[in-house]
Amino acid sequence: xxxxxxxxxxxxxxxxxxxxxxxxxxxxxxxxxxxxxxxxxxxxxxxxxxxxxxxxxxxxxxxxxxxxxxxxxxxxxxxxxxxxxxxxxxxxxxxxxxxxxxxxxxxxxxxxxxx
Amino acid sequence: xxxxxxxxxxxxxxxxxxxxxxxxxxxxxxxxxxxxxxxxxxxxxxxxxxxxxxxxxxxxxxxxxxxxxxxxxxxxxxxxxxxxxxxxxxxxxxxxxxxxxxxxxxxxxxxxxx
Numbered sequence: 001x002x003x004x005x006x007x008x009x010x011x012x013x014x015x016x017x018x019x020x021x022x023x024x025x026x027x028x029x030x031x032x033x034x035x036x037x038x039x040x041x042x043x044x045x046x047x048x049x050x051x052x053x054x055x056x057x058x059x060x061x062x063x064x065x066x067x068x069x070x071x072x073x074x075x076x077x078x079x080x081x082x083x084x085x086x087x088x089x090x091x092x093x094x095x096x097x098x099x100x101x102x103x104x105x106x107x108x109x110x111x112x113x114x115x
Numbered sequence: 116x117x118x119x120x121x122x123x124x125x126x127x128x129x130x131x132x133x134x135x136x137x138x139x140x141x142x143x144x145x146x147x148x149x150x151x152x153x154x155x156x157x158x159x160x161x162x163x164x165x166x167x168x169x170x171x172x173x174x175x176x177x178x179x180x181x182x183x184x185x186x187x188x189x190x191x192x193x194x195x196x197x198x199x200x201x202x203x204x205x206x207x208x209x210x211x212x213x214x215x216x217x218x219x220x221x222x223x224x225x226x227x228x229x
Contacts, residue, residue: 009155032215044158044205044220051215090157094215101146101165102173103218107157 004093006106013081013113021076021109023065023091032094033074034103035065039087047089050074061085086113116141119221121206127227128196136191136224138206144219146209147189148173149181151202152223158205164189196228 005024013019025031035047048059055067065076074091091106122137140147148163150173160173164183178200180192189208193200203225207218 006157036218043222044207044218046217049217092158096215100215101163101171102160103148104160104174105150105158107155 004091004104004106006089006091006109008109009107010110011112013111015083015113015115016080017113019076019078019081019085019111021089021091021111023074023076023106025072025074025091025093025095027072027093027095027098029095029097032096033065033067034092034094035059035063035074035076036090036092036105037087038090038108044090047076081111081113083113083115085111087111118142119206119208119219121204121221121224123224124222125225127229128193129229130197132196133192133194134196136193136204136206136226138189138191138221139187140189140206140208140219141187142208142210142219143186144208144210145186146211146216147183148207148218149179149189149191150205150207151175151200152205153202161191161204193226196226198228200226201228202226 007022033050036044037047038044050057050067058064088110090108119140145166149161150158159175162181164170205223206221209216
């Protein structure tokens with residue numbers, strides 16, 4: 001079955017550490033890829049998205065993600081995390097070949113950053 | 116703009132009761148959707164709509180009904196609540212009839228079924 005996997009369920013880092021959160025999907029063909037973030041007590045909001053072009057995508061708050069088609073991956077990175085990055089991060093995939101109208105989310109990664 | 120609004124914020128139901136979770140958006144978005152968020156399972160799509168009068172099932176539609184009589188509103192109905200429907204429910208919208216644009220999420224409704 002088609003799916004979106006986030007293997008890191010809970011990540012704990014100190015401030016200034018580097019971050020990489022994994023996201024893999026099992027859909028073939030063209031995909032549209034997203035990372036959303038949910039800060040404590042807040043709505044989900046878009047961090048960044050990839051539709052086509054440069055596979056290295058830059059988003060808000062210093063986050064970036066790299067689309068590697070051969071690995072079916074879209075990992076999220078940040079060179080130096082801050083306490084304010086504490087949140088839950090969700091990868092999401094839209095695969096038009098299967099269904100243009102569905103956005104499928106991964107299970108999420110909870111990030112805790114300590115000062 | 117108020118964005119995407121959801122009511123109520125919290126609700127406790129007894130098994131077998133029915134209720135409607137309200138979702139409204141004032142951005143004239145064509146696409147609207149409902150997700151449920153459960154620990155360790157992320158967000159799962161319940162139902163979605165690409166425009167007024169058009170709805171379709173997501174990943175976990177059983178036990179839920181939707182309708183889309185206007186562009187603005189997309190209510191989610193639980194006809195006979197079950198404890199397995201205890202969850203946080205999020206409504207989202209985007210500006211076209213497809214999902215590829217940014218989804219704008221509401222604040223969520225926390226539902227407990229006893």
